[in-house]
Each structure stands twice: as structure tokens, then as C-alpha cells.
Amino acid sequence: MSPGGWARDLRMGLRFAFSGGREGWLRVTLTAVGVGLGVALLLLSTALPNALSVRDHREKARSDYTYAPTPPPRGDDTLVIADTNTTFHDKDVRGRLVEPEGPKAPLPPGVDRYPARGEMVVSPALERLLRSDDAALLRQRLPYKVVGTIHESGLIGSHELAYYAGASGLADRIDGSQVARLKEYGSPNPVAERADPVLMLLNLVVIVVLLMPVAVFIAAAVRVGGERRDRRLAALRLVGSDSAMTRRIAAGEALAGALLGLVLGAGFFWVGREVAGSVEVMGVSVFPSYLNPSPLLAALVAVAVPAAAVLVTLLALRGVVIEPLGVVRTAKPARRRLWWRLLMPVAGLALLAPMIGKGRGNGDFNQYLVTGGVLLLLVGVTALLPWLVETVVARLGSGGVAWQLAVRRLQLSSGTAARMVNGIAVAVAGAIALQMLFAGVDADYTKDTGKDVQRAQMQLSVPDGRSVTAESARFTATKGVRRVIALSEGSLGDAAWGAESGPEKSTQVTVGTCAALREVAALPTCRDGDVFALSGSEYDQDATALATPGRVLHFSPRSDEGTDVTWTVPAGVRRADSVVDPTGMRRGGFLLTPSALPAKAAAQVGGQLYLSLDPAVPDAAEYVRNVAVSMDPLQNPSVWSATERSRGYDSIRTGLLVGAVCVLALIGASLLVSQLEQLRERRKLLSSLVAFGTRRRTLSLSVLWQTAIPITLGLLLAMAVGLALGAVLLRMTGTAVTVDWTSVLSMSGAGAGVVLAVTLLSLPPLLRLMRPDGLRTE
Amino acid sequence: MxxxxxxxxxxxxxxxxxxxxxxxxxxxxxxxxxxxxxxxxxxxxxxxxxxxxxxxxxxxxxxxxxxxxxxxxxxxxxxxxxxxxxxFGFVFQFGQLVPELTCVENVALPLRLNGTSRKEAERAALGWMQRLEVDDLRGKRPGEVSGGQGQRVAVARALVTGPRVxxxxxxxxxxxSLNGERVMELLTDAARSTNAAxxxxxxxxxxxxxxxxxxxxxxxxxxxxxxxx
Amino acid sequence: MSIGHTLLGLLESGPRHGYDLKRAFDEKFGHDRPLHYGQVYSTMSRLLKHGFVEVDGIEAGGGPERKRYAITDAGITDVEQWLATPEKPEPYLQSTLYTKVVLALLTHRDAADVLDTQRAEHLRSMRILTDRKRKGDLADQLICDHALFHLEADLRWLELTAARLEKLREAVVAP
CATH class of the missing domain: 3.40.50.300 (P-loop containing nucleotide triphosphate hydrolases)
Known part of the structure; x- marks a missing residue:
């Protein structure tokens, strides 16, 4: 066949697709919407890596590296910058106090000029937030005048809350962590962070798992309207086109839907991109401009989708003989053979098998092997399902009329039924595997902080030079604070800390009122002036050795210029057992009541306030933060939580959840479309069944069975393959294989829910079709 | 009135x-x-x-x-x-046999809708198919039989419940016309024999x-x- | 129907008595009207005169029905010619029914009534024929079908006329 003939036939098919009247347009539109949604999802996933890397670059470009061991000297090209991040209503606000030290001080990305003292430039989102009614507490905390905005290049998301505020006198606070002098923004010595191979694996699997059903879906979408098309093709044969030509014309028709779908997909993607710029998921937002798919991948989509449409159509017509007087499905379709269908998942497992037991420590997983293996396993689902449905349905026994109608229909066209649920089966299999993988590595990425959130929910340090008692009192008086545990902490060594060798032995010292000290140790009696030596700590073994009365110990100075302050272990030192303190630890060393601390040593201990909040006051944390900031703009009290989870893990999980919901919804929509089409085809039959008294319930039930049987089989297969894949992936990461049955069931439940929803949604049209009007022929 | x-x-x-x-x-x-x-x-x-x-x-x-x-x-x-x-029983011009059921299952369908067991319904169906001379089609699907045969199957189905109308x-x-008349003969004979209108x-x-x-x-x-x- | 040709045809299978001829004719073709002996006699004597048949023998007792007739070569040729000649389609241009309809219209009577009554009558005949057909053998069926198709043709004309009564009224009443 010459390429010219191909082109001619495809073109003819294209023309047919658009000249089929209202019905033709409807079919093309349905196909196009299906393909379009798939294309949009494809484009989005090709754009996602790009979006993440753009975010990453922006983040790096504006970073203020504060950890230089020796800050550069003051010059006309330096600035001092202080990290004043805060949190407002669970949203992080990136805050910086800046003080340029000369006209040539570098500007951060997205900022035109430095704000003067008392002024700030803000991100658009923060500006909106500050103007809103419920941000009064935030306005109090940021009492600066807004004089400008930070442009997109200085932000990592459309919803990011950020500000730069002018300040003065920051140089005194340079500490190598929170405050620093800079000559330039950006990481001074960028090191490519080595990606965690397990996180990479997760990413890879998520993308494959999400894209597979989309591919299956697109394949199904180009077959919308198959039965009507068959009749048209027969008419073509009647007027003299040969069999091969007819197939190519049919492919051309599918191509029309696919091409229109590409256009729609680009449109959907464009809209989705704008929408993506206006939403924030799990505290992460992006700018639409981030979501530019890489041109290569976009081109690949643009070529692959129409090509796939043509291929799928030709493949689908393989078992069909188009005769001039009608379309004949090969009378007895060859029984589906099992061996090559089994080959796929087995090959997939074989690809993954060498990586079993590799774990996190042994370098990267081979991306091609992982992708190939997962892909083959999932494609295996689509290959096995038709066989499974055919085999099982052929053996289904008798039952009620509804059951019989459904089973017979499935026996006659089990392929159609299997195709309909393929997408869902693949999505569920992939999702189950991922859920297992997540649940398995959950322990690795979720750390127990050990903090006792019952006793305290916030913690902050009292700045040096402030009275712990006074600040404690201020917080006790703050709205929403129930109790303040004030503990000053420092270290004691057996020699002067500034000396050449430093102390050989050292221990902790905690200063606080009797009430506060009782939070860290069991004290039968306690009066001001008492001193206790703690036992029970697991790692502070020196305390017992140092706790001999009369021994002179040296306080660790809090800054380099600090003087050496000594303390003699008093005769009245008593032993006490430590208990788990609010931070979840058992501390050791000495406990001193306030008057036992030498006055000179007051500067050698740093005050820590542990705050217990009143849950009845919703904004308690905000009040605390405001008081803290008024005490010192550099304060950022931390909020405790019982566990900490790695961010990377969180966003993957979110991605999976959103993706799975999108894919299932998409597949549900296509199921509905083909279901309705099937019902329309049977309109006459349905009416006549109703005429001779068939209960609507019977027919509705048979429609339900008709989807429920293949779906159940599909879900069972999906569970088997998903569990197998999940187990292999877990073994690859070196994690013990455990099955999270709740998530397996919930994913299967979601799949079943889609079927139920589709059946319910197709009931009203079914009932309408069952009206006797369908019998009218005139 | x-x-x-x-x-x-x-x-x-x-x-x-x-x-x-x-x-x-x-x-x-x-x-x-x-x-x-x-x-x-x-x-x-x-x-x-x-x-x-x-x-x-x-x-x-x-x-x-x-x-x-x-x-x-x-x-x-x-x-x-x-x-x-x-x-009641019904015979229409076309589009009335369920394509995925075999002929005998189609004929048995009204009985089954009334709750008759499958075995019994199909035995009764076969009896009517014999009367309408289509019992040899029992295992065939409607797509595999001729129009006249299909219509006789439909008549058998209409009569299987012993309808009064x-x-x-x-x-x-x-x-x-030949097939049409045969169907009419069988239909009216069968109806007369059961006193159906x-x-x-x-x-x-x-x-x-x-x-x-x-x-x-x-x-x-x-x-x-x-x-x- | 040509009785002469029919009797000649019956003789082709072998000589027969006049009585046999009548019986064979009645059995095969005389469903509506059996032949009289007189008809057989007069037809046979005409055929004798034309040389299409000859007398093969006479049985004792006399009478025309006792004569045995045999077909001649000329007779066979004649039958052949007859069978080969198509019958002239009868156009029925002067239909009584048409006249009745037009008259009803002209006299402002209900022409639809005329047609309906006629349809009922036609159907009554068709029912009788259908009934006979069902009880009879293949020959009965073919003969009844012939009549049924003619009656059906009439009925089609009735339906068509009924649908065009208004136009017909305009055509015949107006000028």
C-alpha cells in the first residue's frame, strides 16, 4: 500500500467523521473530550518535573546562606539579613529582615529596591492576606508599611506568603545561623543533593501508575461509537471500497477524534494550568508559567496520541470482517490464550526481580528496569483481564432473569466488558501497589518526635539578656496560654571551656522553679535554694561523677567572648530521679532552683519556655507568636507535633491521591458514555421487553450485573497484581512486606464506587429508554 | 360506558x-x-x-x-x-428477541419473569417451540436464525405463558408472504386452541x-x- | 378458462372416457364449478371436428360419456401453442366499484361508506378463501391464493381511493 493511498483513505475517514450529521459530531466530540482529558493529564505530567525544577531553581536563587563560619567584612556591597519566618493559621510565611550596608548591596530576586526601616515588600498573596479581615493578628505581628511587591521571580508559588522588611542594627545579631552578612544571594557552593533512591522509585512508579490508565482510557475513547461505525463501514463496502481501505477509513475517523482531542487537550491543559496557578495543595502552589511541558515530551504526546488512535482502531478491527451487507465479528472468535497474557506480568516481575533486596543504601535503582517492570505488570492486567472475564463468564451458572440476561450478554461480548473495566483495574492495581509501598516506608519517613503534646504545645527561647522570669510572666498573661514552664538550660564542665583542652567531663544544668523542675524530675521535697543531681538519664553519665560536694565546675559560656563563671557543688546536693520531660527526654546533670544559681551565671544559661495552650482559644498560637515577636522580631516559637513527616513523602502521597481521583473520575466518565451508547443501541429491545411485562427492576439489575461482574473480576485481578507489585517494590526497598488491608479495600472500594456511580447515573436514561415510546415505528 | x-x-x-x-x-x-x-x-x-x-x-x-x-x-x-x-402475550415486527439469549431462553423468558424455575420454563418453552416447528433452533441465538424462524420463536414466546390476549x-x-402466512396460521391456530383473543x-x-x-x-x-x- | 385446451391437456397422459375426463377436470380445476356432461360432450365434439382428438373406442351402452377419446398430434401441438401463449392481462377499466364511488360523490352521498362496505365484503370473501386454503391441499391453496391476491389488489385500490376521496370529489363534482 502506497503512503499516498494511506493518506487518501485517512483523509476520507476524517471527512466522514465530520460529515456524519449531528450523530457524527456527537461521536467525534465524545471521543475528542475523552482523548482531550487524557492528553491534558499527559501534558500535565510531562510538565510536572519541569515545574518542580523551576521551583527548585527559584528557591536556590534567593537563598540566603547564613552558615558561613566567618562572615564577610562589612562593605558597600554587603547586607545583613535575618530569618524571621513565622506561621499564621497553619500557613508558613517566609520572612526576612534586611539591612543593606551599602549602595551596592545585592537585591534578592523579584525585589526592585530595599525597603527602608519600618517598611516591607510583600508577595501578592501576603498582601491579599494582610488586607483581609481575619488577618488582624498578622498585621500586629508585621507592623511594617507595605511599599512594594515581590515579583514572580522571587517567589516559588502563586500562593507563597513572603516579605522583606527593612531593619537596622542587625549586624549585632549575626550568629551564623539566623542572622548573617551576605555579599550575594544563592547558595555559595551548590551541591547537587543526591536524590533518595527510594523517593526516586516512588516518583517513577507514581508517574507510571497514573499514566497507564490514561493510556488505557485513550485507547477506549477512540472506540466510542463502535457499533454505529460498523454499519457505516458496511455501507462503504457496499459502494465498493475494499476491506483494507475500509479499515483505513475507520482509522481516519478515529484520527479525527484524536486530533480534535489533541486540540481540546491543549485547551484543557491551558485552563488547568491557569487553575493550577490559583490553587494551593498541601501548602504548595505554583505559577502557571512553571507548568510548561518540555517541548520534546509535548511533541511526543502530539505524535503518539494520534498514532495510537490509528493503531488501536486497526487492532480493534482485526477480528472483524466488514462485509457489504453488515459487519460480521469472526463467527467464533479464537479462544483467548493464556500463555502470552501471562508472559507480560511474569516478564515484568523478571525485570524487577534483580533489584529485590537492594534497599536504600546500595545506590540508584535502574530507572528503565523499574519503569519497564511496572509497565509490563500493569499492561499484564489489561492482557489478563479479557481472558479472565471470558473464562469466568463462560462458567457462570444459572440465576435469576437479570443475572441470566447479564451473563449471556457478557458471554457474547466479554471483550467489550473487559475493555470497559481495564482502566479501572490498572488504576486500582497501581494504586494498591503504591499504597503498600507508602505504608511500608511510612515508618522510615515519619519520625516520632517523642514530644509530649499534652504537656506543652509551643516552645521558644528567651533571648539572651532577658529575664526568664519576666518573659515567663508575659506569656502567662498572654491570651490562650494556660501554663508556662520556664527552664533555663546550660552546661557545666570540669574545666574552663575556653582553655586549650576544654573540659574532660561535662553535664547539663537546668534552672527553674520547683514547679518547673518537677516537670523533669521526681522531687519529693523542693524549696528555693535546693540543688539536685539527676540520675536516670541514658546518655549523661558524667553527672554522677561530677556531683561531689565541693567540686568546682565551670559554666559553658554562651558566646565566644563570654567569661568563665564557676560554680561549686554545694554540700546539700541531693539525688533525684529524672522523669520524661515535655520534650520527651530524660535529662541528666544538675537541677538548680533560682536562688541556687550564682548571679554571675545568669547569663550562662539560656531560658526555654514551654507553653501549654488553651484549646478553647482558637488563635492562642497567634497571640503567643505576636508576643514573642514583640519581645524580639527574630523570635519564632515552634509548635510541637507528635510526629514529623518528610515533606517529599507527603507531596508524593498527595500527588497519588489527587491523581488517582482524577483518573478514576475520568474512567468513570468514559464508562458512562459507553454504557449510554450501549443502551441507546438497545432501545427497541428494551421497549419490547417492557411491553411484555419485564419489571424495570429486572432490567436495572441486569445492567448492574453487567458492569458488576467484570468489575469484580477486574478488581480481584487488580488486587492480586497490585499486591504482587507492592510486595516486590517493598522487597526492593528492603522493607518488610506488610499488607495494608484497609488501603487495599479502600482502593478497591473506590473502584467499585465508580461502577456503582456509573450504574446509578445510567439508570435515569435507562428508565427513559424503557418507556414504550421506543416501540413506535411510525 | x-x-x-x-x-x-x-x-x-x-x-x-x-x-x-x-x-x-x-x-x-x-x-x-x-x-x-x-x-x-x-x-x-x-x-x-x-x-x-x-x-x-x-x-x-x-x-x-x-x-x-x-x-x-x-x-x-x-x-x-x-x-x-x-x-397478555406480544409479537412485534422486529427487535424483540434478546440477541444474547438462545432461542429457547428467549421463549422461556416470560415464564421466568413470572418466577417459574429455569428448568420448568425451558421445558414449557420447548413444547411451544415444537408446536411452532422451531424446536430444532433451541440452542441458536436470534442472530443465527432466519426472519421467519425468529418470528415463530417470538410467537412461541408470546404464547408460552398461556395468555388470554x-x-x-x-x-x-x-x-x-409465504413465511408471513405460515406465521399467521400457526399464530391463529395456537390462539384458537387456547381460546386466547x-x-x-x-x-x-x-x-x-x-x-x-x-x-x-x-x-x-x-x-x-x-x-x- | 379454455375448457377445450384443458381437456386436451388431460388427454395427453393417455386416452380417457368422457366420464373420466369430467372427473379428472372437476378434481383438479373444478373447485368452483363442476363441468356438466353436456359441456364435456359439446367440447369433445368440437375438438373431434377440428381433428384434435379421435375416438379410441366405444363401450357398450352408448352415450357420449362412454366414448374413449385419444389426443391427436394436432391436438398436442394445439396444447403446446396454448400453453406458450401468454394470457392477456385484464385491466378492468370499467369497474362497477369506481362507478359507484363517483356516483356517490355526484349525489353527495358518503363515498367512504361505499368503500368501507366494499372492504368489509372483500374481507369477508378473503376470510372464506383463507379458511378454505387452510383446510385444503396444495392445489386448494394455490387457487385460493390466486383469488386472494386479486381481492387484495382490489382492497389496495380501495385504500388508495379512500385516501384520495377529497381530490376525486373536486375532480368529478366541480365543473
Whole structure:
């Protein structure tokens, strides 16, 4: 066949697709919407890596590296910058106090000029937030005048809350962590962070798992309207086109839907991109401009989708003989053979098998092997399902009329039924595997902080030079604070800390009122002036050795210029057992009541306030933060939580959840479309069944069975393959294989829910079709 | 009005419109047990609508239909469906056999809808298929049999429940005259043997000739020719 | 129907008595009207005169029905010619029914009534024929079908006329 003939036939098919009247347009539109949604999802996933890397670059470009061991000297090209991040209503606000030290001080990305003292430039989102009614507490905390905005290049998301505020006198606070002098923004010595191979694996699997059903879906979408098309093709044969030509014309028709779908997909993607710029998921937002798919991948989509449409159509017509007087499905379709269908998942497992037991420590997983293996396993689902449905349905026994109608229909066209649920089966299999993988590595990425959130929910340090008692009192008086545990902490060594060798032995010292000290140790009696030596700590073994009365110990100075302050272990030192303190630890060393601390040593201990909040006051944390900031703009009290989870893990999980919901919804929509089409085809039959008294319930039930049987089989297969894949992936990461049955069931439940929803949604049209009007022929 | 004495199914002053199209405009009808009545008339005259109303498939806009002394309008949809299942049988022109069921399963379907066990229903179905000379088709699907055979299967299905009224809407419409007549013979023979009444909608005089009398519908009005003559 | 040709045809299978001829004719073709002996006699004597048959023998007792007739070669040729000649389709241009309809229209009577009554009558005949057909053998069926198709043709004309009554009224009444 010459390429010219191909082109001619495809073109003819294209023309047919658009000249089929209202019905033709409807079919093309349905196909196009299906393909379009798939294309949009494809484009989005090709754009996602790009979006993440753009975010990453922006983040790096504006970073203020504060950890230089020796800050550069003051010059006309330096600035001092202080990290004043805060949190407002669970949203992080990136805050910086800046003080340029000369006209040539570098500007951060997205900022035109430095704000003067008392002024700030803000991100658009923060500006909106500050103007809103419920941000009064935030306005109090940021009492600066807004004089400008930070442009997109200085932000990592459309919803990011950020500000730069002018300040003065920051140089005194340079500490190598929170405050620093800079000559330039950006990481001074960028090191490519080595990606965690397990996180990479997760990413890879998520993308494959999400894209597979989309591919299956697109394949199904180009077959919308198959039965009507068959009749048209027969008419073509009647007027003299040969069999091969007819197939190519049919492919051309599918191509029309696919091409229109590409256009729609680009449109959907464009809209989705704008929408993506206006939403924030799990505290992460992006700018639409981030979501530019890489041109290569976009081109690949643009070529692959129409090509796939043509291929799928030709493949689908393989078992069909188009005769001039009608379309004949090969009378007895060859029984589906099992061996090559089994080959796929087995090959997939074989690809993954060498990586079993590799774990996190042994370098990267081979991306091609992982992708190939997962892909083959999932494609295996689509290959096995038709066989499974055919085999099982052929053996289904008798039952009620509804059951019989459904089973017979499935026996006659089990392929159609299997195709309909393929997408869902693949999505569920992939999702189950991922859920297992997540649940398995959950322990690795979720750390127990050990903090006792019952006793305290916030913690902050009292700045040096402030009275712990006074600040404690201020917080006790703050709205929403129930109790303040004030503990000053420092270290004691057996020699002067500034000396050449430093102390050989050292221990902790905690200063606080009797009430506060009782939070860290069991004290039968306690009066001001008492001193206790703690036992029970697991790692502070020196305390017992140092706790001999009369021994002179040296306080660790809090800054380099600090003087050496000594303390003699008093005769009245008593032993006490430590208990788990609010931070979840058992501390050791000495406990001193306030008057036992030498006055000179007051500067050698740093005050820590542990705050217990009143849950009845919703904004308690905000009040605390405001008081803290008024005490010192550099304060950022931390909020405790019982566990900490790695961010990377969180966003993957979110991605999976959103993706799975999108894919299932998409597949549900296509199921509905083909279901309705099937019902329309049977309109006459349905009416006549109703005429001779068939209960609507019977027919509705048979429609339900008709989807429920293949779906159940599909879900069972999906569970088997998903569990197998999940187990292999877990073994690859070196994690013990455990099955999270709740998530397996919930994913299967979601799949079943889609079927139920589709059946319910197709009931009203079914009932309408069952009206006797369908019998009218005139 | 009171239905004519001894009539099994009777209708009085039926009116039915589909939107602006008037299908029935005061039609009358009555049939006795064992009687075959042809409803004739040009296409679009309302023949099929009259049949659909009589069978309780389509409710008329006004007028009364009594079956066995009961007024159809007072029955619920479920009751009318049950009536169609157990007391009526139907044969249509086409599109009535379920393509995925075998012929014997198709014939057994009405019995199964009534709750008869599958085995028993299929045995009864086979009996009727023998009478209609299509018992050799039992395992075939409707797509594999000829039009005349399919129509005989449909007749067997209509008769399998032992209906008291058989509704046939152009039952030979899709058949050649030889097959059409054979179907009509078998249909009327079978109906007579069970004393079932047959309401036969047709526009073919030779099919109508299998009836005992005819009713002509023109512009939605019926004319009972026996009474007119 | 040509009785002469029919009897000649019956003789082709072998010589027969006049009585046999009548019986064979009645059995096969005389469903509506059996032949009288007189008809057989007069037909046979005409055929004798034309030389299409000859007398093969006479049985004792005399009478025309006792004569045995045999077909001649000329007779066979004649039958052949007859069978080969198509019958002239009868157009029925002067239909009584048409006249009745037009008259009804002219006299402002209900022409539809005329048609309906006629349809009922036609159907009555068709019912009788259908009934006979069902009870009879293949020959009965073919003969009845012939009549049924003719009646059906009439009925089609009736339906068509009924549908065009208004136009017909305009055509015949107006000028």
C-alpha cells in the first residue's frame, strides 16, 4: 500500500467523521473530550518535573546562606539579613529582615529596591492576606508599611506568603545561623543533593501508575461509537471500497477524534494550568508559567496520541470482517490464550526481580528496569483481564432473569466488558501497589518526635539578656496560654571551656522553679535554694561523677567572648530521679532552683519556655507568636507535633491521591458514555421487553450485573497484581512486606464506587429508554 | 360506558396525542375470548397506538379500557406490568428477541419473569417451540436464525405463558408472504386452541383475512365493520 | 378458462372416457364449478371436428360419456401453442366499484361508506378463501391464493381511493 493511498483513505475517514450529521459530531466530540482529558493529564505530567525544577531553581536563587563560619567584612556591597519566618493559621510565611550596608548591596530576586526601616515588600498573596479581615493578628505581628511587591521571580508559588522588611542594627545579631552578612544571594557552593533512591522509585512508579490508565482510557475513547461505525463501514463496502481501505477509513475517523482531542487537550491543559496557578495543595502552589511541558515530551504526546488512535482502531478491527451487507465479528472468535497474557506480568516481575533486596543504601535503582517492570505488570492486567472475564463468564451458572440476561450478554461480548473495566483495574492495581509501598516506608519517613503534646504545645527561647522570669510572666498573661514552664538550660564542665583542652567531663544544668523542675524530675521535697543531681538519664553519665560536694565546675559560656563563671557543688546536693520531660527526654546533670544559681551565671544559661495552650482559644498560637515577636522580631516559637513527616513523602502521597481521583473520575466518565451508547443501541429491545411485562427492576439489575461482574473480576485481578507489585517494590526497598488491608479495600472500594456511580447515573436514561415510546415505528 | 356483553377487553372513547400529533381521537374497541380482531388502517392512522393503549403499555389521555371487568386506568404501572406478564402475550415486527439469549431462553423468558424455575420454563418453552416447528433452533441465538424462524420463536414466546390476549403488531411485516402466512396460521391456530383473543394490527389485507372481524382506524377514529354492515 | 385446451391437456397422459375426463377436470380445476356432461360432450365434439382428438373406442351402452377419446398430434401441438401463449392481462377499466364511488360523490352521498362496505365484503370473501386454503391441499391453496391476491389488489385500490376521496370529489363534482 502506497503512503499516498494511506493518506487518501485517512483523509476520507476524517471527512466522514465530520460529515456524519449531528450523530457524527456527537461521536467525534465524545471521543475528542475523552482523548482531550487524557492528553491534558499527559501534558500535565510531562510538565510536572519541569515545574518542580523551576521551583527548585527559584528557591536556590534567593537563598540566603547564613552558615558561613566567618562572615564577610562589612562593605558597600554587603547586607545583613535575618530569618524571621513565622506561621499564621497553619500557613508558613517566609520572612526576612534586611539591612543593606551599602549602595551596592545585592537585591534578592523579584525585589526592585530595599525597603527602608519600618517598611516591607510583600508577595501578592501576603498582601491579599494582610488586607483581609481575619488577618488582624498578622498585621500586629508585621507592623511594617507595605511599599512594594515581590515579583514572580522571587517567589516559588502563586500562593507563597513572603516579605522583606527593612531593619537596622542587625549586624549585632549575626550568629551564623539566623542572622548573617551576605555579599550575594544563592547558595555559595551548590551541591547537587543526591536524590533518595527510594523517593526516586516512588516518583517513577507514581508517574507510571497514573499514566497507564490514561493510556488505557485513550485507547477506549477512540472506540466510542463502535457499533454505529460498523454499519457505516458496511455501507462503504457496499459502494465498493475494499476491506483494507475500509479499515483505513475507520482509522481516519478515529484520527479525527484524536486530533480534535489533541486540540481540546491543549485547551484543557491551558485552563488547568491557569487553575493550577490559583490553587494551593498541601501548602504548595505554583505559577502557571512553571507548568510548561518540555517541548520534546509535548511533541511526543502530539505524535503518539494520534498514532495510537490509528493503531488501536486497526487492532480493534482485526477480528472483524466488514462485509457489504453488515459487519460480521469472526463467527467464533479464537479462544483467548493464556500463555502470552501471562508472559507480560511474569516478564515484568523478571525485570524487577534483580533489584529485590537492594534497599536504600546500595545506590540508584535502574530507572528503565523499574519503569519497564511496572509497565509490563500493569499492561499484564489489561492482557489478563479479557481472558479472565471470558473464562469466568463462560462458567457462570444459572440465576435469576437479570443475572441470566447479564451473563449471556457478557458471554457474547466479554471483550467489550473487559475493555470497559481495564482502566479501572490498572488504576486500582497501581494504586494498591503504591499504597503498600507508602505504608511500608511510612515508618522510615515519619519520625516520632517523642514530644509530649499534652504537656506543652509551643516552645521558644528567651533571648539572651532577658529575664526568664519576666518573659515567663508575659506569656502567662498572654491570651490562650494556660501554663508556662520556664527552664533555663546550660552546661557545666570540669574545666574552663575556653582553655586549650576544654573540659574532660561535662553535664547539663537546668534552672527553674520547683514547679518547673518537677516537670523533669521526681522531687519529693523542693524549696528555693535546693540543688539536685539527676540520675536516670541514658546518655549523661558524667553527672554522677561530677556531683561531689565541693567540686568546682565551670559554666559553658554562651558566646565566644563570654567569661568563665564557676560554680561549686554545694554540700546539700541531693539525688533525684529524672522523669520524661515535655520534650520527651530524660535529662541528666544538675537541677538548680533560682536562688541556687550564682548571679554571675545568669547569663550562662539560656531560658526555654514551654507553653501549654488553651484549646478553647482558637488563635492562642497567634497571640503567643505576636508576643514573642514583640519581645524580639527574630523570635519564632515552634509548635510541637507528635510526629514529623518528610515533606517529599507527603507531596508524593498527595500527588497519588489527587491523581488517582482524577483518573478514576475520568474512567468513570468514559464508562458512562459507553454504557449510554450501549443502551441507546438497545432501545427497541428494551421497549419490547417492557411491553411484555419485564419489571424495570429486572432490567436495572441486569445492567448492574453487567458492569458488576467484570468489575469484580477486574478488581480481584487488580488486587492480586497490585499486591504482587507492592510486595516486590517493598522487597526492593528492603522493607518488610506488610499488607495494608484497609488501603487495599479502600482502593478497591473506590473502584467499585465508580461502577456503582456509573450504574446509578445510567439508570435515569435507562428508565427513559424503557418507556414504550421506543416501540413506535411510525 | 359498559363494555359490550361478554367482551374480554374493551375500550371506549380513547384519546391520545403525542405532542401536537393526535394518534387516537375517540377510538372504540372490544374483543371476546377466542376472537381474532384485526386493526387495520393506513400507516400513521393510530393502529399501533390503539394496540399500545389496549395492552396497557401507553396510558391514554382519556377514555376507558376495561380488561376482564377491571378498569385499566385505576391500575398502577406495576399492576399493568404484571398483567402484561401473566395475561397478555406480544409479537412485534422486529427487535424483540434478546440477541444474547438462545432461542429457547428467549421463549422461556416470560415464564421466568413470572418466577417459574429455569428448568420448568425451558421445558414449557420447548413444547411451544415444537408446536411452532422451531424446536430444532433451541440452542441458536436470534442472530443465527432466519426472519421467519425468529418470528415463530417470538410467537412461541408470546404464547408460552398461556395468555388470554395476544397482541400482534405487524407480526409479518418483515417477512415474505409465504413465511408471513405460515406465521399467521400457526399464530391463529395456537390462539384458537387456547381460546386466547388476538388483537392483530396490520395493514395487509391478506393478514387481516386470518381474523374473525376487522376494525378500521382512520385519523384516530375506529370503525367496527361488523356493526357497520 | 379454455375448457377445450384443458381437456386436451388431460388427454395427453393417455386416452380417457368422457366420464373420466369430467372427473379428472372437476378434481383438479373444478373447485368452483363442476363441468356438466353436456359441456364435456359439446367440447369433445368440437375438438373431434377440428381433428384434435379421435375416438379410441366405444363401450357398450352408448352415450357420449362412454366414448374413449385419444389426443391427436394436432391436438398436442394445439396444447403446446396454448400453453406458450401468454394470457392477456385484464385491466378492468370499467369497474362497477369506481362507478359507484363517483356516483356517490355526484349525489353527495358518503363515498367512504361505499368503500368501507366494499372492504368489509372483500374481507369477508378473503376470510372464506383463507379458511378454505387452510383446510385444503396444495392445489386448494394455490387457487385460493390466486383469488386472494386479486381481492387484495382490489382492497389496495380501495385504500388508495379512500385516501384520495377529497381530490376525486373536486375532480368529478366541480365543473
Amino acid at each position: 359498559i363494555a359490550p356483553a361478554g367482551s374480554l377487553l374493551a375500550a371506549h372513547d380513547l384519546r391520545k396525542a403525542y405532542g401536537p400529533t393526535v394518534a387516537l381521537d375517540g377510538a372504540e374497541f372490544s374483543i371476546h375470548p377466542g376472537e381474532v380482531v384485526a386493526i387495520m388502517g393506513p400507516s400513521g392512522s393510530g393502529k399501533s397506538t390503539l394496540l399500545h393503549c389496549l395492552a396497557g403499555i401507553v396510558p391514554p389521555d382519556s377514555g376507558s379500557i376495561t380488561y376482564d371487568g377491571r378498569e385499566m386506568a385505576t391500575m398502577t404501572d406495576a399492576q399493568r406490568s404484571a398483567l402484561r406478564r401473566s395475561e 395476544l397482541f400482534a403488531d405487524e407480526p409479518t411485516g418483515a417477512l415474505d 388476538v388483537v392483530l394490527v396490520t395493514h395487509e389485507a391478506r393478514v387481516a383475512a386470518y381474523s374473525d372481524r376487522e376494525i378500521v382506524v382512520r385519523d384516530g377514529r375506529s370503525r367496527d365493520m361488523e356493526r357497520a354492515v
